[in-house]
Amino acid sequence: MKKFVYFVFTFVFIFSTLGFSKGHYFNYKANGKNVKAMLPLEVEFSQKRILKTGKKTHIRFSQTYHGIEVFGGELIKHYNGKNLESVNGIIFENINVGTVPVLSNYDATKIVVQDLNNPEYKIRNTKLVIFPKNDVYYLAYKVDSFKFDSNMIYFVDAETGTILFKYENVKEGKPSWVGGGSSTTLTDVTGTGIGVNGETYSDLHVVFDGSSYQMINRTRGAEIKTYKAVGRSLPGNIVTDDDNYWTDSAAVCAHKYLEDVYDFYYTLYGRKSYDDMDSAMIATVHYGTNYVNAYWNGQQMVFGDGDGVQATYLSGALDVVAHELSHAVTDYTSDLIYSNESGALNEAFSDIMGTCVEFYFQPEGFGLLKADYWMGEDIWYPNEPFGDALRYLDDPTKAGDPCHYDQRYTGTQDNGGVHINSTIVSHWFYLIAHGGTNPYSGIKVDGMGLDKARDLVFNAFTNYMPADADFSVARQVTLQTAAEMYGENSTEYNIVQTGWDAVGVY
Incomplete structure (x- = not known):
């Protein structure tokens, strides 16, 4: 082929x-x-x-x-x-494969259930696809299985029952079952809340039901709802308060930051919520015990409380909240396959947009509540060996991540390196936005400015990027986008090209 x-x-x-x-x-x-x-x-x-x-x-x-x-x-x-x-x-060309399955839909489902060996998983969907693997085409069943914190995708040979491939489709920040509403009349009000880092938000949009206040924001096109986890069921219970002075800092930040992310995408790109149809934006906080992670599960965002050693409440960082919501945007645009290089592009887009949201709402600088090119620094403790942030776009090697394609991870862990290798692409963004020199190649890149780089990446990743893109395809797509936005051989086009050269992607 x-x-x-x-x-x-x-x-x-x-x-x-x-x-x-x-x-x-x-x-x-x-x-x-x-x-x-x-x-x-x-x-x-x-x-x-x-x-x-x-x-x-x-x-x-x-x-x-x-x-x-x-x-x-x-x-x-x-x-x-x-x-x-x-x-x-x-x-894909020269496909020549039978289209009548030997196994039934039920047979494929049984094979997946046996492999999962966990009664918490449910089968959401099973359908026939043509699956390319090692230059051979297979008629296969694509089986979508899920539980509260996992979404395993399987491809089962429709003739032999062999599991051809499987991957985890829950998008984590690290290596519709929303509960029913109330018939009670709700009044939109503004409250005051204390954030994870002690900051005060006096413009917290909530509702009053006549007896208590609820974390439901109805001031945007999409409702924003913040829940507190109950065991392992999602979304949990809506967060409430008696006096409208909110001290659950994890919930305060999740609620406020989701409003910010909505405004970012709507103001700059006219996008109405993650799906552009103003669907409700749901967050659950206080998930798990000592859970140092956050994720988008295809329907809502989930934030752990951290372990108090490596990190604190994950919802306390604007870039982390924006990162997770940006996974949802990807699901409804390019839908980049969450495995290997396409999965790393998926993660890179979320880190890039998370960084851009931070620069949009916070003053540039270093320290708490400041905009920079570090991911999750507001909730990540400066405690060796963990470092001061989850990932570094300006110099990924600070966290042991690659800054150049020669350094890429080629193993099977981390879904084929979706988080690890994402820093090659997010560092490319740093170079074209801010400017700098790649520490491995020594190639210097003149930045075009954050706003231009942000708009180019959003346009390329949402409108032009194929779901099966690898890094080389991403180079071509971003160059195509730069040519259409700024002109072929424009300064911006040449910066994009030099940026990819600097990180070793051709």
């Missing part, structure tokens, strides 16, 4: 390294050409999602084979008004 990139008449060879497949990345300007004329005749597509940003419309299509989805295959059309400007994506 050969791989090549179309640039109208210029061909560049790039290989996707999802770990279980090799697709063909393409990108070309439409120039009035018929899309099918530029692609192999046998390739089929089915529309799956429409994204609109201003005058631009981006339509994503899943590749299909005799009506069955080809996992990782995708085409994205980009319109300016009614005019088709460009098309990019990843396709």
